Amino acid sequence: MIAIIGATGTIGNELLRRLMELSVPVRALTREPDKLRQQMGDLGLSKVEICAADANDPESMRRALEGASQLFLALSNSPRQVELETSIIQIAAQEGIEHIVKISSPAYEKSSPVAVAGWHAEIEQALVASGLIYTVLRPYAFMQNLLRLAPTITTQDVFFGCIGDSPCNFIDCRDIADVAAVALTNQKPACGIYTLTGSETFTYPQIADKLSTLLNRPIRFINLKPEALRSDLIVHGHMPPWLAEHVVEIQTMSTAVPEKPTNTVQSLLGREPRTLDAFLQENRNSFQARR
Template identity: 45%
Template sequence: MIVIMGAAGATGGATLHSLAALGVPTRALSRDPGRLAATLATALDRPARDRLAPARPEIRPADAADAQSLRAAFHGARQLFLTMANGPHQVRYELNAIEAAVDCGVEHIVKVSAPAAEPDSPVAVSRGHHLVEERLRSSGIPTTVLRPYAFMQKLLLLAPGIAAAGVVHSAMGTARCNYVDVRDIGDAAAAVLTRPELSGGTYPLTGGRAYSHPELTALLGELLGRPIHCVDLGPSELHAHLTTRAGMPDWLATHVVEIQQLARVRRETPDDTLHRLTGRAPRTLEAFLTENLHRFR
């Protein structure tokens, strides 16, 4: 049995669907199991529901802040897929999950981390991932680490501004960003969870091409048939824009600015790891934007 933490999130949900497509038994955890069940039912179309019926996940209640509920949810599980939403409590929640996994005899953990998970990373969330990775190394449980770059799905957060004003605000200048589709992350996770020869590694996950924000807006403009402009701001200006105009909480706006500043000093280049894990090329940014173009109109 594979336990999926963060099953209601982007990477957890994608991994759940990838494993279901392979017919692999899974146990999805949520503080609100009824809501998760409804979300999963809606996410699968009728033919997919019929095809995946034998592998539909077992849904269990669990709260990452409650060690007892985690131990109950992990009972009898052999593997754990660990991904929690970025936020002020992420490190504590993931450490709680590791302790419960140790107590329950989990044999393999796949953790979704970050590219710059280093003790001196300029990105606070990445420093948190480093702390969790350190605990995993000392836990004695064999661990596989996935390090995806920026999710294509996060670009949908830009859609309202683009639809209303045709503008993207950035503090990256001409630095390029690796974008990867979360569905590809799910497929990569499913590969390392079902193929023992892949376990134990640390895998960076990118799309096939890195894009600057000017290149991104040019592509969007071409697909939409109208000009889209990139407005380059300083870090503090972007932070103010994200908190006041976009309504982001302070920690998240800080995270976005830190990531963009890191891209300016650490060049991001595509990697072929995802192709090696899944046996196919990653989804392209153009295909993703085309699929979701109605959101940007």
């Protein structure tokens, strides 16, 4: 039995769909079962066990993991992420889980300004110390994040950042889910740490060019100072300050350390990663002008 923590999440929901296609026994964990049912719509969940579980309530987690042998773990970011994921790993070890596939983030260096990467490094250490078999997936930025730029693209034909023209890795979450599915169905990889990217990097000005061509109207990337981006994300993007800080930290990191693609997705899945062009084309409607 494969348990999914984060079954309503960006990666976890795609993984649930893959595992349903493969007809393997799967248990979807969520704090809100009705949200999951709604999300799955016509696809239904008749072949899936749904379990209400909240990482803030260790007993609910313990009940939800009982009898499962494998665990997928992708928890949304929060200032309590280290505490919650570490507690889940401990419960998983006690409940007889054999293998955990954890979603982490790109490798953490002590000099890194990205606090969330430091959280993931701590959780990874707890996972290694647990003695369980682990597969750590370290994806770079999700292509799906670009959908969050839609509000200003659709209304003002612009999007903001503080990343300048640094090359960035992007990966489609569906590729991350495909790699997780392979790991959880005991194909490969069995154990280890894998950095996941698409096959090429793009700068934000290049993304603006791609959007301009796709939408047939000029879209501009506006590079702000980090402080200006932080306050824009809080004031106009309604982000909590810690999350705005996270976005600024990631973009600052990308300007300091130019990103390079890996060929991990290709080597694990035997096919090229999904492309940014295909993702933008598929989501063209989300960026159409609305005014």
